[in-house]
Amino acid sequence: MLEMKKISKVVGGETHIHPTDLVLERGTLNVLLGPTLSGKTSLMRLMAGLDKPASGSIFFDGADVAGVPVQKRSVAMVYQQFINYPAMTVYENIASPMRIKRADGATVDREVRKAAELLKLTPYLDRTPLNLSGGQQQRTALARAIVKNADLVLLDEPLANLDYKLREELREELPKIFAASGAIFVYATTEPSEALLLGGNTATLSEGRITQFGRTIDVYRRPVDIVTARTFADPPLNTIGLLKTGSQFVLEGKPVLAVPSHLRSLADGPCTVAFQPHHL
Numbered sequence: 001m002l003e004m005k006k007i008s009k010v011v012g013g014e015t016h017i018h019p020t021d022l023v024l025e026r027g028t029l030n031v032l033l034g035p036t037l038s039g040k041t042s043l044m045r046l047m048a049g050l051d052k053p054a055s056g057s058i059f060f061d062g063a064d065v066a067g068v069p070v071q072k073r074s075v076a077m078v079y080q081q082f083i084n085y086p087a088m089t090v091y092e093n094i095a096s097p098m099r100i101k102r103a104d105g106a107t108v109d110r111e112v113r114k115a116a117e118l119l120k121l122t123p124y125l126d127r128t129p130l131n132l133s134g135g136q137q138q139r140t141a142l143a144r145a146i147v148k149n150a151d152l153v154l155l156d157e158p159l160a161n162l163d164y165k166l167r168e169e170l171r172e173e174l175p176k177i178f179a180a181s182g183a184i185f186v187y188a189t190t191e192p193s194e195a196l197l198l199g200g201n202t203a204t205l206s207e208g209r210i211t212q213f214g215r216t217i218d219v220y221r222r223p224v225d226i227v228t229a230r231t232f233a234d235p236p237l238n239t240i241g242l243l244k245t246g247s248q249f250v251l252e253g254k255p256v257l258a259v260p261s262h263l264r265s266l267a268d269g270p271c272t273v274a275f276q277p278h279h280l
Helices: 040-048 090-100 105-118 134-148 164-181 192-198 216-221 226-231
Strands: 002-011 014-024 029-033 055-060 075-078 152-156 184-189 201-206 209-215 238-245 248-251 254-258 269-275
Touching: 002 040, 014 040, 014 055, 014 209, 029 040, 029 192, 040 075, 040 152, 040 184, 075 134, 090 105, 090 134, 105 134, 134 152, 134 164, 164 184, 164 192, 184 192, 192 216, 201 216, 201 226, 209 216, 209 226, 226 269, 238 254
Parallel strands: 029 184, 029 201, 075 152, 152 184
Antiparallel strands: 002 014, 002 055, 201 209, 238 248, 238 269, 248 254
């Protein structure tokens, strides 16, 4: 279990992550959903140990790891912009985490070829990354994360550079792979549709704050505030200012909409009503 308690990040006097509490269980898929600069990558870097928090604590399986460097954590991270070893073949790039762990040759070969088959890299195992397309290089980075068998897997918009068909296939396969390993799987995206396709849990982010966290479908259908609703809206929400009066929403003195039963406990007065596609 990964537990963040009042964790924050400040850079040059600017707050990138406001004090945040978050608990992620083993074997779960957790999506970080928000627009660019909402704090997704900053939060992942804190989870990984790449950055030190300005305040708060991070616990992994009960041990405080806030000051433990990334090299001493069981973490795998894949960025939108692929990172590979240019002088190594694709095979050795994928095998590198297992070589570091001194896995035996048979195990290395089996796991490398299994990951390569999943990511359609088998014909390219003898090539170096510079002789691959951008999509093939990203798949190499993903394969390396798979074979590392880490306890925490962080994927920062990893499918953005892949073609549509492969993105769809991997969105279905990746959660199964990491869930089976018992890892904590964290996936950052700007796309509400991708969060819905992946399922699991979703944390919506806005300006360095988590606005809601829960089962993806619950956050989508029952956002706790307008910020969360906007974050999870695709296409964008339509909003209108109305006056709540009893069981009616009123515009210019005329009732225009009945108040849904789950909102009737709200106090009467001005409010903003948002319309999400297929949902009210």
